[in-house]
């Protein structure tokens with residue numbers, strides 16, 4: 001699997017209908033199967049826009065994306081069934097319990113009742129939610145909400161998983177639980193594409209990154225190599241060196 005391209009992104013442009021300027025310009029990237037790939041950049045850089053395009057939530061204005069699963073071009077059905085997305089905004093029903101949310105979203109992927117039950121109970125267990133399985137998620141703490149948001153996005157065991165700031169606003173315990181679990185499923189073969197503003201977390205987690213600023217890719221490649229080339233010791237220093245100190249608003 002290693003060394004195979006999983007997503008080929010060719011010359012993506014995006015201008016929202018309501019906007020006078022491009023949110024993404026000339027974005028081309030190759031993401032390898034089995035990678036943990038970080039899409040990093042300042043506020044407003046275009047990370048959520050790019051992830052939303054890659055997940056098929058919004059269309060690009062131009063450009064092409066090719067997906068490969070198990071080394072072969074992915075069909076439309078495979079793309080729908082084998083891609084997972086954990087959005088920055090919570091994507092669950094506050095009035096349903098954790099168990100009901102997982103059953104509801106799992107049913108969308110046509111999992112058999114027994115597979116869904118096994119998968120749901122496994123995720124509740126590994127993400128520390130078993131005791132709260134029958135509580136409404138609206139009553140959950142921030143960390144628990146992030147963990148159930150993650151569980152919903154991976155209920156169908158996706159081959160390619162997109163995560164938009166999966167640990168924003170959580171305590172160290174929940175952050176560790178989330179990152180540990182993501183590392184485990186990556187080792188089991190899931191390709192991960194993730195955004196974060198948490199540089200030490202991204203440094204620990206990602207092998208390859210793309211640094212995006214003002215809608216353009218300003219650096220891409222292996223994190224270790226980018227640090228060496230730019231003579232910096234940390235991802236945070238690399239980020240500041242390449243994007244500067246100015247606010248983006």
Ligand SMILES: Nc1ncnc2c1ncn2[C@@H]1O[C@H](COP(=O)(O)OP(=O)(O)OP(=O)(O)O)[C@@H](O)[C@H]1O
Nearest residue numbers: 016018019023041042043044045046047048049050
């Ligand atoms: N629905 C929209 N309509 C018009 N412009 C948008 C829309 N969504 C995002 N934008 C603009 O596109 C640009 C990229 O935004 P995006 O949310 O992708 O950045 P980001 O890197 O995810 O930012 P952050 O780190 O703050 O979440 C910004 O200038 C933003 O204002």
